[in-house]
Amino acid sequence: MKPIEPTDVQRVIDGFANKDIYLHLETTNGAYATHNNEDFFSAGAYIRNALVRYQHGKIIGDNPYRIGLKLDIGWIYAEGLNHYEVDEQGRLLTAGLDSTGKLAVALQISTKPFE
Secondary structure (H helix, E strand, C coil), X not given: CEECCHHHHHHHXXXXXXXXXXXXXXXXXXXXXXXXXXXXXXXXXXXXXXXXECCEEEEEECCCEEEEEEECCEEEEEEEECEEEEXXXXXXXXXXXXXXXXXXXXXXXXXXXXX
């Protein structure tokens, strides 16, 4: 993965608009850390292979970034994103990595289900 280039990511987001796509979205603040500090409050969210269609999407911010996808009935968004890649399958993979390289948030878009 490389640091987000907003113009490049926006172009990819636009290419998936108005198509059925599979979405992967997860957040974590380090559930693995609770064994080191029992007072640490751990929270996260995970959804994989949600089949959605968005009207338009937008990347905003100034590192870290926020990506929002406008659906007919609402919004999906992820914030804290700072890295991305378009893989060999044409999937958009974005991530928010902390200062140690650990994942805090991921938003991924594909025309085929994730394995």
